Amino acid sequence: MTRLVSFVGTSDSGKTTILTKVIPLLVQKGLRVAVVKHHAHGDFEIDKEGKDSWKLYRSGADVIISSPVKMAFIRRAKNDDLDFVFERYLDGDYDIVITEGFSRAGKDRIVVLNDPEKIDYFKHGRILAVVCDESVEGYRTFRRDEVEEIAEFLYKLVKE
Numbered sequence: 001m002t003r004l005v006s007f008v009g010t011s012d013s014g015k016t017t018i019l020t021k022v023i024p025l026l027v028q029k030g031l032r033v034a035v036v037k038h039h040a041h042g043d044f045e046i047d048k049e050g051k052d053s054w055k056l057y058r059s060g061a062d063v064i065i066s067s068p069v070k071m072a073f074i075r076r077a078k079n080d081d082l083d084f085v086f087e088r089y090l091d092g093d094y095d096i097v098i099t100e101g102f103s104r105a106g107k108d109r110i111v112v113l114n115d116p117e118k119i120d121y122f123k124h125g126r127i128l129a130v131v132c133d134e135s136v137e138g139y140r141t142f143r144r145d146e147v148e149e150i151a152e153f154l155y156k157l158v159k160e
Contacts, residue, residue: 003096003158004086008103008122009112009131014144015100018112018131023098025151031095031158036085038101046072082107096158110150111139129153 007015019035026033047054047065053074057063062075082105090097099107106125113119113132119139129140131150142150 002086002091002094004099004107005096005128005154005157006099006102006105006107006109006125007112008101008109010114010118010121013112013114014131015112018144018147018150019098019100021147022151022154025148026096026154029151029155031155032093034090034094034097036082036090036097036099036102038082038099046074096154098154128157 007019009015023033023035047057053063053065057074062073065072065074082099082102086097099105103109103122104124108126108128109122110128111119111122111130111132113130113136116130116132116134116136119127119130119136127139129142129150130136131142131144133143135141140153142153
């Protein structure tokens with residue numbers, strides 16, 4: 001069964017930086033990892049203007065870009081419901097799916113904070129741990145440089 005864990009926190013709290021250090025450690029441990037990045041500000045582009053895939057999408061089609069080493073699926077969304085994305089595209093193919101964002105989705109989460117006082121903003125799901133350079137009372141707290149410990153914590157969650 002695929003484990004879903006959200007990394008949530010304030011803007012510029014270091015979520016992406018931490019994940020780019022933790023993910024290689026999870027992969028080294030043999031886990032299949034996927035990340036769903038929430039983009040709360042509307043439309044975004046993953047292709048450059050003028051490229052064929054950009055032109056095809058602009059013409060009205062949903063587009064899959066496929067090469068021998070990677071694939072991207074550009075699809076118009078009716079909503080950004082995390083449960084839909086997880087169940088449709090990810091469940092069963094990965095050991096762990098990590099979301100960056102989706103703070104209101106109510107999923108199990110690791111909260112990344114610059115200011116421990118902001119913890120109350122992220123109680124829309126079960127807080128598994130907190131990443132903060134100050135201790136956050138009542139929660140398992142990791143420092144930002146404890147990436148090996150964070151990876152081991154996630155690995156154990158998957159293997160439960």
